[in-house]
Amino acid sequence: MKEINQLKQTYQNIETSVYDSKELGSVAVAQRIAQLIRKKATQEKPFVLGLATGATPLGVYAELVRLHKEEGLSFENVVTFNLDEYLPMAPADKNSYVRFMHENLFDHIDIKSENVHIPDGTIGEEEVVDFCREYEAKIASLGGLDLQILGIGRSGHIGFNEPGSGLYSLTRRVKLDAITIKDAAKDFGGVANVPHEAITMGISTILNAKRVVLMAWGESKAPIVKKAIEDEITDLIPATYLQYHSNVRFVLDNDAATELATTDMPWLFGDIEWNDRMIRKAVTWLALQVQKPVLKLTDEDYTKYGMRDLLEKCCNSYNINIKVFNDLQHTITGWPGGKPNADDTNRPAPSEPAKKKIAVFSPHPDDDVISMGGTFIRLASQGHDVNVAYHVSGNIAVADEDVLRYAKFIKMFNGTFGGGDSVAEAKLDKAVEIIKNRKPGDLDSPEALEIKGLLRRLEAINADEFVGVPEEKVTFLDMPFYKTGTVEKKPLSQDDIDVIVNYLQQIKPQQIYAAADLADPHGTHGVCFEALIAALKQLEGEAWLENCVLWGYRGAWAEWNIADVDMAVPLSPCEVDGKIKAIYCHGSQKDNVLFPGEDKREFWERARDRNNATAELYDKLGLAEYEAMEVFAKYDFRK
Incomplete structure (x- = not known):
């Protein structure tokens, strides 16, 4: 012991x-x-x-x-x-x-x-x-x-x-x-x-x-x-x-x-209730502790690390190992929307309907491709009806320099080709003047915020088109809680929830993907997810919702613990490259991010490294070796 x-x-x-x-x-x-x-x-x-x-x-x-x-x-x-x-x-x-x-x-x-x-x-x-x-x-x-x-x-x-x-x-x-x-x-x-x-x-x-x-x-x-x-x-x-x-x-x-x-290792501190998730959590932890694949764990390993009662429950290590290995294997799928005409007994997503309506919710205009860009590519290429909804504009995360650069381009364009809209140009001139003269700590002007919001919209549309989602499938919800012009936001209200309710009623999706990244240090992800759950509860009883599944993804700040993963989508090297290029479309968030958090890596680097690490973890546990993986947890929003 x-x-x-x-x-x-x-x-x-x-x-x-x-x-x-x-x-x-x-x-x-x-x-x-x-x-x-x-x-x-x-x-x-x-x-x-x-x-x-x-x-x-x-x-x-x-x-x-x-x-x-x-x-x-x-x-x-x-x-x-x-x-x-x-x-x-x-x-x-x-x-x-x-x-x-x-x-x-x-x-x-x-x-x-x-x-x-x-x-x-x-x-x-x-x-x-x-x-x-x-x-x-x-x-x-x-x-x-x-x-x-x-x-x-x-x-x-x-x-x-x-x-x-x-x-x-x-x-x-x-x-x-x-x-x-x-x-x-x-x-x-x-x-x-x-x-x-x-x-x-x-x-x-x-x-x-x-x-x-x-x-x-x-x-x-x-x-x-x-x-x-x-x-x-x-x-x-x-x-x-x-x-x-x-x-x-x-x-x-x-x-x-x-x-x-x-919390993380409760089996070390006394008797616990061994359900399927706790068994997976304990066994994957044990495998990483002793540096063995799951199928090579022994009775002695379980006994040394405080799991004698689990051995007694399952009779021997072989039974436990096979159970957890199969559990992990069944999370892996190259068909996140479901594989047509396949036995879906042990697959994360059902095979029918073969072509699903899918709603991808993204708090900011880049969280979707950062977190699930590879899955995005799979869903679109496999023929599903993919729709994207951005909760907020993300305009406060755009640097003034970006506005000034695009303003100069528009001036040059109008000067070269003529025919610029005088009203729009006047608004642009006002925004530029305010930016150039504002003092440290001053808030953005409404004109500057509008232009910054447009920049992020353009970037999101470009990224979506790159992964296979046309512009007409992209919606900007502009939830009211975000519209303060500062990092500090208004409390979530029924008006915010109504925006999501109306959108869901239009799409009636069979799958929903949403950012459940509560480690986001700025809090926007948590508020957006809370609003989505509230909207789904409000829609309880709708016929289309009966067969709808909510998949939670993590963003730039953290990844799911393997014990919480319900679906793992393997990515090829080409799909990883495609995901990175989609992230590149968000030029205002590259090189000089205003609110990066403690992690100094760019968002594309965080995403690449995290997806590679997840694949490596599956490999260490004895599963197939992949280049990278995006992982999701299933949420029961009906509770």
Whole structure:
């Protein structure tokens, strides 16, 4: 049992609560805060609360506001201290944490203004040290923080305690890490506009709180959550310092918990229910651990890695191996739309009807070819009626330089051949003038956004025609939630859902492909998928929907775990090249992407490498060796 003991010994260094959604997790945290506030009120003592900013605590603040308005929760005895603030930062700036806290919490509750404390982003350099000392003194004078709530950055920072922060650090001025600056760039209109300094509570300040709750939502946070909970304590990942605290809890949604050992390898931690998916997950994990194909695993391998109960359930390793090998084999198909006149008993897609109506949903105008460009080519070449719908324009991801370049081309064209539309040219001139004169952080003008949207439409149509889908089969849904001109979007509404409902009623597809890539750091994919599911539920009872299948693909940010794959489409070298050329059609997203995330590779490189790695994984498990594979998970939207 040496192997299993070595695997288990470092896991779960921090207590963790996992919820089905960030909404449920946020409500649980808010309810706990409310209990503590009420308890202190009965003791006629102040409740000292440390607050965080960013997207993570928004649900908590919304629930606290609801508790105040609907259930009479009073904040008169609450004293708050915020973790941090950019430096320099004016309170009225749209990116200031003063403004954030007032808009999302303070303006909606009965907290006393003198009880609100946020680091001052306007103080001069000579005043910073004294301000930070006074901030610490105010916290200490109240007996310390009763509760500190936190989010976590992708570098592992808490507050603005970046990698390298010391265990005994107090409130201070800090330099921001490059990853933090890059993550903030979308809010500031580019990296160049992000402040490079901040004031933050220190690690020691946070650890001195009586209780600490750290929240994390979504797959993009899963890798750093795993490190914070399971890795050794290190200043390179400041969140690991929380392992020293005697009363700390991580509150996660299912997606943020996906890489934790207790989620990823539950068979190591006690008895579990062995269903088909769990068996596949455990066996493929075991095969990769011992570096053997599935069919070569032995009873000894299963016993060494904590799966003795699985052996007993299935009698021996041979039975398990054959079951999982066949399970994996049955996911592979070169006919994603179904193979005509074939026995489809063990195929992912039914053979009838031979020619299917297919709807491919793409959040942005390039996610479809990045994620399923090879499958796109297969579906079109095999004669299916392929229709493409783009949820949003993607116009905010187009650089100003692209508009200026195309504007110059149009001017040259009109000057050479004449006959330009004067109204259109005037609009173009206005957009160019605004772009040339706008200051860092200024929003795009409506004229510029319109032109940028047209550029992305043109690119999408070119890519679709390249993979075999004619322009008349392409629809741009322009969902209302996206139309803000900024990275921050409006909440999803019934108007958004209605757009999808109307489109589906027109197409009545037998297959739907959609981006289920919830690791997208910008959140658009998640919102679009949520809207699609809501639309399908609203259409429940429609006859055409009875035989419709929803296939989820992953985008540029992550790939499916092999245990979750229901269909794997192998690609030849020529199809990989075709997919890359389709991605090339999106010229505005090549070479200089505005919002690339942490991965520095271009999108075509990410797609190629990911598809090659998936094929290599199937090969290692003992399946046929292919050049590349695109994989999909089947969603039961009827639940």
